[in-house]
Amino acid sequence: MIFYPLRLAGYGLLSIGAINLLVRGTLSPELLKSIPGRLAMANGLIAFVPWLLLSMALIFLQGNRERRSREQFPVQLLHRLLLPLVVGYLLLVPLMIRDAVGYNKVVQSEITTQLQLFRNGSRQLLDQVAPLDTPMAVARVVQRYPSISMAVDPTETAGQLKNKLAEALRNGEARLRTRLDDQRRSRLEGLFQRTIASTLVALVAAAALAGLRRQNLAAITASGHRVGDYFRQDLLHDRPLPAGSRRPVHREVGAENAPFPKEWMVSEQPEPQESRARS
Numbered sequence: 001m002i003f004y005p006l007r008l009a010g011y012g013l014l015s016i017g018a019i020n021l022l023v024r025g026t027l028s029p030e031l032l033k034s035i036p037g038r039l040a041m042a043n044g045l046i047a048f049v050p051w052l053l054l055s056m057a058l059i060f061l062q063g064n065r066e067r068r069s070r071e072q073f074p075v076q077l078l079h080r081l082l083l084p085l086v087v088g089y090l091l092l093v094p095l096m097i098r099d100a101v102g103y104n105k106v107v108q109s110e111i112t113t114q115l116q117l118f119r120n121g122s123r124q125l126l127d128q129v130a131p132l133d134t135p136m137a138v139a140r141v142v143q144r145y146p147s148i149s150m151a152v153d154p155t156e157t158a159g160q161l162k163n164k165l166a167e168a169l170r171n172g173e174a175r176l177r178t179r180l181d182d183q184r185r186s187r188l189e190g191l192f193q194r195t196i197a198s199t200l201v202a203l204v205a206a207a208a209l210a211g212l213r214r215q216n217l218a219a220i221t222a223s224g225h226r227v228g229d230y231f232r233q234d235l236l237h238d239r240p241l242p243a244g245s246r247r248p249v250h251r252e253v254g255a256e257n258a259p260f261p262k263e264w265m266v267s268e269q270p271e272p273q274e275s276r277a278r279s
Helices: 003-023 029-033 035-047 049-059 069-129 135-143 158-223 227-232 273-278
Strands: none
Touching (some): 003 049, 003 069, 035 049, 035 069, 035 158, 049 158, 069 135
């Protein structure tokens, strides 16, 4: 009687995992509108795989042995969901790869945009100080931008300050590029590692669910029942086959070669002593 409690544990694990998906909003349609949202949804579905595989393995443990009638609806529903789950996890693989590549393009575009904004600001600043002819006027303009790391020497000419400002802006652009490249590398390295791991997990999930479905279908075919009738029965009291179905007939070895039915054959055992005495 151990199979039924294990199946109950499987139903419980599956319920907890499904509730966890709903609470975290993993299946929210809003996530489908952006690449980060779709990647978050895919990661949530991948995190659900251990719950799914363990619960399914427990629910379909040993076919229909010790199954109860109260399981009729959920077990039929879960069996019919196996194929959509297999297809879903297989489709998840190219979708995750596509979104990972798309996210890489988005990050690269953000870096290009930030660098372009910095270049535009530098050009405007240089154009602003270009007509100035005194070092104090140039220094006053530079002081409006605290982010520019540039020391102002009152003894320098306006031209020298302008050249120093241009060099400081070039150095600032180089530092910004380095910082953005480091951020991109850290973000994308983690993304690609997660994508590779998630791809493998999705393939394992699809293969495991496909194997479980194949196992169920083999048991259903061997029983001679339709899917609904197979999972509707309680194998403690097996249901009869539907009309038109036949169970395989098991005969004893050599029975097919006998010329007469076994009941017609004369026993070769000697008669009892009492019967011979009466005769």
